[in-house]
Amino acid sequence: MTKFLALVSVNLRATLNAMRFGSRRKGNKAERLSGFGALVLLAVLGLYISGVYSFTFGSQLAPLGMINLIILIMPVIAVSFGLMFTIFAAQGVVFGGKDNDLMLSMPVSPFSLMLSRTLALYVENLVFTVFVLGPAGVAYLVFGGAGGAGFFVVLMLGAVLLSALPTLFSLLVGYVLAWVSSKFLRRGVLSTLLYLVFFLLLMAVIMRLSFAMGDLSRYAAGLQDAFTGWGLPFLLLEQAACEGNLLSLLALAGLCLVTFFLVVWLFAGRYKKIVTSMGARKARSDYKLERLSASGHRAALLKKELKRFFGSPAYFINSGFGLILLAAGGVACLVFRGQVEEFLALVQGLVPVVPVLALMMGFFLSTVLFTAPSISLEGRQLWILKEAPVSCGEIFLVKAGVQMLVTLPCLLVGVICAAVAVGVDPGSTVVLLVLGALFSGVMAQGGLLANLFLPKLDAPNDTVVVKQSASVLVTMFGSWVLLAIFGFGYVFVLSRLGETAGLLIVAAVCALLDLVLWRLLATVGVKLFRGL
Known part of the structure; x- marks a missing residue:
């Protein structure tokens, strides 16, 4: 019984401490406090x-x-x-x-x-x-x-x-x-x-x-x-x-x-x-002597990131499920266009359609967390990436670029289908797409910066990293705070300028944040990465 209780204690502590802020050297009290973050999140949800x-x-x-x-x-x-x-x-x-x-x-x-x-x-x-x-x-x-x-x-x-x-x-x-x-x-x-x-x-x-x-x-x-x-x-x-x-x-x-x-x-x-x-891994028996193909270091990094994303179910679903919902939601609006039109007729004049679409798009994109656990997922193999003949800026560019590469097609499908279903004009549709792309850039770079500040390189498996690490929690809640600021700012200030002008100002703020985050990655982020 003593051995079993010790095993239960170890496994429960591993689960609770999965979302530890900072390093182990900060003390047991800090570990215990941050370890309950996952349970608090579940309780609130x-x-x-x-x-x-x-x-x-x-x-x-x-x-x-x-x-x-x-x-x-x-x-x-x-x-x-x-x-x-x-x-x-x-x-x-x-x-x-x-x-x-x-x-x-x-x-x-x-x-x-x-x-x-x-x-x-x-x-x-x-x-x-x-x-x-x-x-x-x-x-x-x-x-x-x-x-x-x-x-x-x-x-x-x-x-x-x-x-x-x-x-x-x-x-x-x-x-x-x-x-x-x-x-x-x-x-x-x-x-x-x-x-x-x-x-x-x-x-x-x-x-x-x-x-x-x-x-x-x-x-x-x-x-x-x-x-x-x-x-x-x-x-x-x-x-x-x-x-x-x-x-x-x-x-x-x-x-x-x-x-x-x-x-x-x-x-x-x-x-x-x-x-x-x-x-266990099954050995191949069909090896053939062929000419090897060569590619650049950026292409190799990109291939590695894409392979990890699509090859890990926990990473794919937890980090990319919002994109699935975004694309599927847009297609569903188009398929059930009749029901959507009936609903819009009931709320006509009460709800601004384009800003609501922008808010829903932002919420789905806020759940896209490719970069938030990407450094932590390197784990014990991080030294290979650090010793590779590539600069930190190129590593950051590829990691953020993978999130953008996967996000943009889903964004196009979801927004265009939803816009057609609710009758949004082409100009407003373009504004929504630009806003979505810029906000996705904020998510990609913000998640990467959060992971550099809050790495977790000793997780027992990928599931712990993508579901319960501190960087994922900070990125997700930070994006929700940003959405709330945009929402309240639009309702109380920007709506007076008109829908298009208000959304363009929000897009301009996202563009400014993209520049600030990239500058932080190029300075503070590089120092943090080299110190890992």
């Missing part, structure tokens, strides 16, 4: 999502006398988002950890090692689930739900049990995708494609659920019946919390915990073989 949806659903369900449905809907959202957050960690932390050789050589059982790593994922899901079901419970009571304090206690116990489900699903899906990708030479690209297909399917399900929830009065009557079968855990939670049925709570505990430990035990029996096969 859970509170926001649940606060918005729970009270919206409650206002529609209360007049129908079906307030209990909140306790069915919100757990589904918690499990779905929890699966999205931990599926990469399951493949990276559980099956693809760089310390597998060391951990497997220690005098501990594979089951203890497997369980300790899986519990680290469980903690992430637990935090998110608790902060989703908490506001849901408050909304249930505010809109007339029965049960009082007893209801809330049972609901929190249900959250503890239900958190095992997304952990279990992420473990299974992560293993299947990792196993399939390990059988091919281009495992990175294939794994990225598989993750992309999975996430698109999951997002399609979530979007369909959101559309169904748009008018609950039409779907509420048959919604509970729709949970029959696949939704048994959610029905058990609803019966336990809303009806005070303790047998349902015991059944939920058995369903979640027994299945969870059984799957972990089955994986543990073949854990050494699994992680060994995942790390």
Whole structure:
């Protein structure tokens, strides 16, 4: 038991300290404070999502006398988002950890090692689930739900049990995708494609659920019946919390915990073989003597960055998913142009279309974080890049250029399709494209500068770097602050000059920021890079 508790402590500390600000020499207190950043972010996100949806659903369900449905809907959202957050960690932390050789050589059982790593994922899901079901419970009571304090206690116990489900699903899906990708030479690209297909399917399900929830009065009557079968855990939670049925709570505990430990035990029996096969590489036998091709150093750096981006599922999805949503959102607006026109007719004169499009475009681009973890992803191989016969400026140019190279095609597709769908004139469309390109430059250079200030070169895997490193958090929240400044500045000042003039001023500010950031990279950034 002592060895197992030590393993759990190590894995939990590794998860919490993944977002450490600065170096280890700043002291344990600084590490502990910054280590909770990922959990705080999950908690805030859970509170926001649940606060918005729970009270919206409650206002529609209360007049129908079906307030209990909140306790069915919100757990589904918690499990779905929890699966999205931990599926990469399951493949990276559980099956693809760089310390597998060391951990497997220690005098501990594979089951203890497997369980300790899986519990680290469980903690992430637990935090998110608790902060989703908490506001849901408050909304249930505010809109007339029965049960009082007893209801809330049972609901929190249900959250503890239900958190095992997304952990279990992420473990299974992560293993299947990792196993399939390990059988091919281009495992990175294939794994990225598989993750992309999975996430698109999951997002399609979530979007369909959101559309169904748009008018609950039409779907509420048959919604509970729709949970029959696949939704048994959610029905058990609803019966336990809303009806005070303790047998349902015991059944939920058995369903979640027994299945969870059984799957972990089955994986543990073949854990050494699994992680060994995942790390093995298939040798080629079709080598041919051919003339070697040569290319410049910039082309080599560009190829390396593109290969890393498209070859790492965690990097691709977490850093580029906003681009997928930007392009897919624009195409969806064009496909469903009729519904878009109906909506615009309802809000005509109330909402300025072009500025709203600019804000939505900026939000999607603010989630594009290629450069924020790019230095950290070099890891132990950073010395190779530093010793290469290329200047720091060329390295920065290539890293920022890759983000721009991938961003611009998605920007063109998304903005042009959306502009055509809502009837934006060509001049305003060009302004949106210019603004998007300049803001993307701010994101690329700002993320790179943040990573130079807050590097993390000792992460156990890529997942930790792209999901939980401090530079990613600073870049993302910094971009949101910048968007808020632009938004309020436009509403209170620039809108008086007209839409086009206001957006051009915002674009000019972005251009100025691009110049300032490039100057900082050429001076401060070079010193920071040489000191790594």
